[in-house]
Amino acid sequence: MKLNVIKYGQIYLTASALAILVGLVAMVISWQTLGFPLRPAIDFTGGTRLSVELLCESGNAPSKTCGEPIDIGFVRAAIAEKGYGKATIQSLGQDGRGLSLQTGDLEVEERSQLQANLENILSKFGKIDVTKSQIQRVGPTIGNQLLTSGLLALILSFVGIAVYLGFRFQIDYAFFAIVALMHDVFITAGVFAILGLTMDVEVDSLFIVAMLTVIGFSVNDTVIIYDRIRENMKIWGEKSSFDDIVNLSVNQTLARSINTTLTTMLSLVAIFLFGGSTLKFFALALIIGFSAGAYSSIFNATILLASWRKRKTLTQQAI
Amino acid sequence: MPKQSRLLIVILVVVLSAVFWIYKSPPRLGLDLRGGAQLTLQAQTNPKQGIDKITPRIMETAKFVVEQRINGLGVSEASIQISGDDQLIVQLPGVSDPAQAERVLGNTAQLEFRKQKIGTESQLRAERQVLLDKQLKQQQLELAGNAEEIAKNKEDIQKSQNAIAELYATTGLTGDLLKDAVAQPLDAGQTNWQVALTFNDKGGELFAKITGELGGTGRSLGIFLDNELFSSPSVGPEFQGRGITGGTAVITGNFTLQQATDLSLQLRAGALPVPVKIVENRTVGATLGADSVQSSIIAGVSGLILVLVFMIVYYRLLGVVADIALIVYAIITFALFSLLGVTLTLPGIAGFILSIGIAVDANVLIFERTREELLAGKTLYKSVEAGFNRAWTSILDSNVTTLISCGALFWLGSGLVKGFAVTLGVGVIVSMFTAITCSHALLLAFISYPSLRQPSLYGVKTIGKVNNSSPTIDNSTGTIL
Numbered sequence: 001m002k003l004n005v006i007k008y009g010q011i012y013l014t015a016s017a018l019a020i021l022v023g024l025v026a027m028v029i030s031w032q033t034l035g036f037p038l039r040p041a042i043d044f045t046g047g048t049r050l051s052v053e054l055l056c057e058s059g060n061a062p063s064k065t066c067g068e069p070i071d072i073g074f075v076r077a078a079i080a081e082k083g084y085g086k087a088t089i090q091s092l093g094q095d096g097r098g099l100s101l102q103t104g105d106l107e108v109e110e111r112s113q114l115q116a117n118l119e120n121i122l123s124k125f126g127k128i129d130v131t132k133s134q135i136q137r138v139g140p141t142i143g144n145q146l147l148t149s150g151l152l153a154l155i156l157s158f159v160g161i162a163v164y165l166g167f168r169f170q171i172d173y174a175f176f177a178i179v180a181l182m183h184d185v186f187i188t189a190g191v192f193a194i195l196g197l198t199m200d201v202e203v204d205s206l207f208i209v210a211m212l213t214v215i216g217f218s219v220n221d222t223v224i225i226y227d228r229i230r231e232n233m234k235i236w237g238e239k240s241s242f243d244d245i246v247n248l249s250v251n252q253t254l255a256r257s258i259n260t261t262l263t264t265m266l267s268l269v270a271i272f273l274f275g276g277s278t279l280k281f282f283a284l285a286l287i288i289g290f291s292a293g294a295y296s297s298i299f300n301a302t303i304l305l306a307s308w309r310k311r312k313t314l315t316q317q318a319i
Numbered sequence: 320m321p322k323q324s325r326l327l328i329v330i331l332v333v334v335l336s337a338v339f340w341i342y343k344s345p346p347r348l349g350l351d352l353r354g355g356a357q358l359t360l361q362a363q364t365n366p367k368q369g370i371d372k373i374t375p376r377i378m379e380t381a382k383f384v385v386e387q388r389i390n391g392l393g394v395s396e397a398s399i400q401i402s403g404d405d406q407l408i409v410q411l412p413g414v415s416d417p418a419q420a421e422r423v424l425g426n427t428a429q430l431e432f433r434k435q436k437i438g439t440e441s442q443l444r445a446e447r448q449v450l451l452d453k454q455l456k457q458q459q460l461e462l463a464g465n466a467e468e469i470a471k472n473k474e475d476i477q478k479s480q481n482a483i484a485e486l487y488a489t490t491g492l493t494g495d496l497l498k499d500a501v502a503q504p505l506d507a508g509q510t511n512w513q514v515a516l517t518f519n520d521k522g523g524e525l526f527a528k529i530t531g532e533l534g535g536t537g538r539s540l541g542i543f544l545d546n547e548l549f550s551s552p553s554v555g556p557e558f559q560g561r562g563i564t565g566g567t568a569v570i571t572g573n574f575t576l577q578q579a580t581d582l583s584l585q586l587r588a589g590a591l592p593v594p595v596k597i598v599e600n601r602t603v604g605a606t607l608g609a610d611s612v613q614s615s616i617i618a619g620v621s622g623l624i625l626v627l628v629f630m631i632v633y634y635r636l637l638g639v640v641a642d643i644a645l646i647v648y649a650i651i652t653f654a655l656f657s658l659l660g661v662t663l664t665l666p667g668i669a670g671f672i673l674s675i676g677i678a679v680d681a682n683v684l685i686f687e688r689t690r691e692e693l694l695a696g697k698t699l700y701k702s703v704e705a706g707f708n709r710a711w712t713s714i715l716d717s718n719v720t721t722l723i724s725c726g727a728l729f730w731l732g733s734g735l736v737k738g739f740a741v742t743l744g745v746g747v748i749v750s751m752f753t754a755i756t757c758s759h760a761l762l763l764a765f766i767s768y769p770s771l772r773q774p775s776l777y778g779v780k781t782i783g784k785v786n787n788s789s790p791t792i793d794n795s796t797g798t799i800l
Contacts, residue, residue, distance in 0.1 A: 128743065216720060282666070
């Protein structure tokens with residue numbers, strides 16, 4: 001397989017631009033309906049979340065009694081009747097014997113009361129297993145703190161990477177590597193904006209971690225191709241055009257780019273399938289981000305660099 | 320003995336000691352994996368008492384008080400850490416509902432004994448009746464369970480309590496003059512409890528003076544906890560003048576055992592230097608944690624197997640080398656986690672699984688380069704050497720950028736995020752090490768066996784016999800020949 005990234009450059013860039021545009025539209029819609037570009041979890045907004053599961057009474061697998069599947073509609077109505085109208089309730093687990101309840105920030109007394117209410121309502125279906133329950137409470141100040149520090153970490157690593165690349169390569173390499181990274185971040189955020197609108201998927205602090213990991217990994221791919229371009233420039237610089245060198249370097253590193261992305265994907269798919277609910281969407285964010293990263297490294301970062309260099313040479317010749 | 324064989328023996332020794340170390344002291348698990356509650360407390364400034372800034376000294380005192388209170392709860396292995404400038408992180412392993420801890424920690428429990436002001440007797444009676452009515456109403460509301468009405472009534476109760484507090488004058492006899500507080504049963508059936516107090520010398524004197532003033536006047540002694548009247552005993556006429564001496568007293572208030580224990584604990588642990596607020600609570604049930612451990616083991620192992628198989632299928636003999644290097648990598652990294660005292664959390668494990676991907680990348684880079692050199696007709700030995708040398712700058716550059724992201728995460732991230740940054744960062748560093756030492760030595764050892772020198776094992780048709788010293792250029796692939 002041989003790619004001519006330069007010849008079909010416009011097509012690859014247009015595809016990226018379209019994908020980003022769709023994501024941006026989703027973010028705008030999300031902004032208008034939710035007030036945020038992505039659906040934020042209580043990590044950022046502050047709030048209390050309780051997850052409970054029904055107890056399986058003693059005995060081995062065949063004989064154990066686990067209570068009935070919970071009728072979420074019934075629980076919603078009963079909770080609303082108790083004055084928690086704003087609470088969102090979702091079913092948890094495959095057999096529907098668990099649920100999560102999310103409200104605004106509650107103090108301990110208020111929460112204990114809510115728990116008592118919930119236990120009371122759920123007694124119709126079975127007893128709550130305390131060892132399988134989960135309480136998350138994030139105060140509004142902490143929520144703000146998590147968001148600011150997360151965004152700051154994102155900006156900081158952008159700057160750190162730009163400085164390192166500018167130092168190791170040249171300033172235009174660094175610039176287009178960052179452009180490629182922006183692409184990956186926007187694509188991933190766009191997909192999650194769509195998921196937030198359609199499936200109520202929320203972004204929490206792990207999502208910011210995922211973004212940072214995507215940046216770290218995706219820049220890997222870009223660096224390796226740039227590294228090859230730099231090396232080929234030393235050998236061919238005087239005889240070949242920059243376009244040819246870029247094409248050559250992309251193809252030389254293509255097997256590596258694909259194989260590395262593939263092996264990483266294998267680990268991620270394993271986390272996505274078996275890693276439990278906490279890590280599921282974390283793994284998904286990485287899968288999307290890494291795919292976007294591999295794409296932008298092979299196509300966008302190289303195409304943009306080549307066309308910039310071409311324009312620069314032309315301007316210089318004109319002078 | 321050839322150099323690479325010596326290196327292999329060193330690696331073997333390192334791996335064996337790593338296995339031994341993992342067996343002897345496995346990495347600590349975070350609360351999200353073994354179950355427990357993590358509370359973040361934030362110290363609040365208290366301008367009324369002249370505390371406008373939270374100093375490290377205040378945090379030390381707050382930590383000490385929090386420790387005392389937690390110890391009183393009887394949670395084993397609890398840990399308290401200062402985080403940032405004004406936060407305390409309290410970890411309570413095995414606690415699946417930290418409500419009691421939250422109540423005990425969130426309270427400043429400012430205890431003060433106050434004197435009733437002269438001429439307020441009838442007013443106090445009226446105000447107490449108002450309060451009682453509202454409290455009864457509260458009980459009924461709680462049965463009905465309407466959150467909004469409950470909140471409103473709570474406000475009314477607060478107002479009523481403030482009105483009562485107005486009727487008392489401060490005396491300076493506060494919780495810090497208290498030596499001990501214990502819960503005691505009030506009756507034989509042990510349904511009602513009281514808290515017995517013992518004052519220190521200064522507190523005893525003050526107490527005697529106050530009770531002496533109040534004795535026989537009909538005005539009551541107000542025991543206030545956080546500005547709420549808990550108990551208002553009257554002092555008998557026999558104590559007029561001399562007061563209650565001996566430095567002991569009891570607080571009664573129809574407490575249950577639980578309430579009396581909580582109260583005595585708060586009093587005993589002393590007052591916090593500043594009010595603290597619980598700003599974060601992450602609690603995971605023990606079984607849920609164990610489930611997470613199980614699912615991450617399944618995810619990690621299946622991810623690893625998929626990668627191992629892929630490498631052998633695609634890179635043949637080189638894949639075997641990479642796989643051995645990968646397993647060595649996984650063992651050394653895991654041993655380092657416990658050696659460095661890294662606490663494994665769920666995101667931390669994700670970071671580790673992910674770092675397997677990076678460790679593979681280094682090998683892939685090297686092998687792709689080696690293959691290119693082989694295709695160009697170089698000898699096996701030369702190709703391997705060139706593969707390692709040329710891939711090295713790429714590996715270094717790409718890993719440094721990943722480390723930059725890790726650094727940003729570690730520096731700015733919260734607890735959960737930090738765990739991820741640490742495991743990924745450690746993984747990246749170890750992977751560079753294993754790629755250049757382990758893979759390299761193994762590969763050189765392998766190619767010294769003639770039976771392992773067949774071209775098909777490396778995915779090429781032929782292997783060059785002699786080193787081509789004059790480079791020519793192949794325009795189709797662009798590699799140097």
